[in-house]
Amino acid sequence: GEDVEQSLFLSVREGDSSVINCTYTDSSSTYLYWYKQEPGAGLQLLTYIFSNMDMKQDQRLTVLLNKKDKHLSLRIADTQTGDSAIYFCAESPDGSSNTGKLIFGQGTTLQVKP
Amino acid sequence: DGGITQSPKYLFRKEGQNVTLSCEQNLNHDAMYWYRQDPGQGLRLIYYSQIVNDFQKGDIAEGYSVSREKKESFPLTVTSAQKNPTAFYLCASSPRTRGQETQYFGPGTRLLVL
Numbered sequence: 001g002e003d004v005e006q007s008l009f010l011s012v013r014e015g016d017s018s019v020i021n022c023t024y025t026d027s028s029s030t031y032l033y034w035y036k037q038e039p040g041a042g043l044q045l046l047t048y049i050f051s052n053m054d055m056k057q058d059q060r061l062t063v064l065l066n067k068k069d070k071h072l073s074l075r076i077a078d079t080q081t082g083d084s085a086i087y088f089c090a091e092s093p094d095g096s097s098n099t100g101k102l103i104f105g106q107g108t109t110l111q112v113k114p
Numbered sequence: 115d116g117g118i119t120q121s122p123k124y125l126f127r128k129e130g131q132n133v134t135l136s137c138e139q140n141l142n143h144d145a146m147y148w149y150r151q152d153p154g155q156g157l158r159l160i161y162y163s164q165i166v167n168d169f170q171k172g173d174i175a176e177g178y179s180v181s182r183e184k185k186e187s188f189p190l191t192v193t194s195a196q197k198n199p200t201a202f203y204l205c206a207s208s209p210r211t212r213g214q215e216t217q218y219f220g221p222g223t224r225l226l227v228l
Binding site for chain 1 (some may be wrong): 118120145147149154155156157159162164172204206208210216217218219220221222224
């Protein structure tokens, strides 16, 4: 079935790089997403990658996609205390059926220590 | 100023009571979604609608109902049949253009049972 797995917690020091990992199961997913959730708030779209890409860079964010291993990662360079949040990975598993559903991982809590 | 609004921010429900959570968007998006988030867990899909006057059950629809009479609005009713309604409820919308399923989220409603 469809499933997205993430590690639950990551702690880094301010200024270091953070790498959040995600594995997914549906090889027909066309897009993969990273969302950020601050306490008590909704989800903010950070970035997404199309399945025919290996890498996407957007300022401090780098997304790497390994389709063979169904592995997605989000690297945050020069991590700041404002990056402390929960990060969700999501896949769009429908392929040709195209219902628009997303499957979310359980979220990785990133703690940034000063 | 385009976006998705949810109201109220906090909602209290008494035993045996139905309550309705509001979700409105002015992004001209066709698709809208309701998710439930429990502490330490990912998002689970309750209902979704791809077009006005049409909606489908998600993974945890029991005890919930929705309507989609207008493109801009997708209210969620938590009925008395939902025995464990305490959670954070998130509404999202998506343009569904050219197969891209990016979803944009509202700020959420926290439902508590008295």
